[in-house]
Amino acid sequence: MTASTRLSDATATVARPTSSGIVHLGVGAFHRAHQAAFTYEAALLTGETNWGITGFTQRSNTVVEQLAPQDGLFTLVQKGTEQTTATVVGSMLDVRNAAADPDAVVAAIADPATHIVTLTVTEKGYRLDPASGRLRLDDPEIVADLSGRPPRTVAGQLVAGLARRMPGDSPLTVLCCDNLPSNGRILSELVHAFVAAGGCDDGLAEWITRRVTFPSSMVDRIVPATTDDDRADNERRTGLRDDALVVCEPFRQWVIEDDFAGPRPAWERVGVQFVEDVEPWETMKLRVLNATHSVLAYLGILRGHSTIAEAVGDSVLDEICRTMVLRDVAPTMAGGMDAVGYGDEVRSRFANPALKHTTRQVAMDGSQKLGPRLLGTVRDATSAGGSTDILALAVGAWCAFVLEEAEAGRVLDDPLSTQLARAGSASDLLDIDSIFGPDLGPTSAFGAQVVAWTDFLRTDSLSEWKRVLI
């Protein structure tokens, strides 16, 4: 058997940038299919060569092993319902492991040639208290970074990089691309909280306020984890092995608050929208798309569906999702937002059978996702006297999922897995203050609804769900 030839600059002719104006933290599948692709296409159109990306993987070396032997090249496979297309993306110039070389990330953020730091480190990567959205200053890794070790947390890396950048006074844009509400404000507060807790600011907070911006952004493209089958299909088609390949849907959207401290790629040339206020976009996406995704994941697992496409093809689940948006979510949206129409579009994207997005992938890290996706809507609906019935069903689905996983002896993929595994009931779960806060616990009206739905989901047939509403 001959060793397969790997995608690289030596085996493919791909236009490349010559320097990195962007540093990215968290080179997962999503970054490659979204920001890296937009950036590459914009550079191809303008001919600008300084918008390469230096990426840092944060936890394991896998992405370095996938991308470094390929000179950072990877194939982007877009799977529509009828057509599949594949292109090679050339914007990634260097990929490093921040855990193995903590100073490299600090130096890259400090480098004046870097104009933008982008992030996709997942919700849990920010080490926020999900209920308050603030940096957990008692998190052991944050405590260790604050003690002055080479930084290993996102907050520590950003602050150390900014402190080293400050003497040169060059401005920087820090652009969060994770699914969090007001993600720019959250990131800015996180950085300032870390600086304040460090105790020796030396003018850093004031300099950051003056020279660093944190625009919020709404990011959208469904990018499931790549499988060995995806890589094998590509190798059969191209004759080249690509370990870093990513698969996604054709749809993509990126809406960014127009608040850049310095230059940026001509992203507007490739469809990126720049707006004054991203919040309505973010809120709609999180509370409709991501909320629907989570409902399909938890109820889908309870109903034995392994992919989101299968789950949305289950008419009972489809109707629950539509009803949730219509009855509970849409009334909380700002005027002019067509939440119901958007929800219908979203579910038709989810139905794409070519995307094997597993219900288990979407279900992971529920403790971090419930707040941005569901509980904010619950609070708004409650204070407006609106319905929270189906939102409670959604949270009940998470409770039933967590309880069933524990009973089956499976360890949850969630930063609070140990605490979750100790819960024996929905009430125990609702008692976790860092998820539900003081207002949505087991004794609240919403908590009572969640307990009732969890009991229903664990004992009755879901097809009877409307009976509970009456």
Ligand SMILES: NC(=O)c1ccc[n+]([C@@H]2O[C@H](COP(=O)([O-])OP(=O)(O)OC[C@H]3O[C@@H](n4cnc5c(N)ncnc54)[C@H](O)[C@@H]3O)[C@@H](O)[C@H]2O)c1
């Ligand atoms: N995949 C999608 O469909 C999609 C779409 C829109 C937005 N997003 C956003 O992008 C994020 C990443 O998605 P992905 O598909 O790239 O996932 P992924 O698993 O492929 O990559 C996750 C990245 O986050 C980093 N990370 C994980 N835990 C971390 C921690 N505790 N500290 C620091 N870094 C950590 C990992 O090193 C990795 O680089 C999502 O959580 C979401 O916020 C994803």
Ligand SMILES: O=P(O)(O)OC[C@@H](O)[C@@H](O)[C@H](O)[C@H](O)CO
């Ligand atoms: O990536 P996660 O794990 O935060 O969430 C899973 C999905 O809901 C999410 O990634 C969507 O696919 C995405 O937000 C679509 O733009």
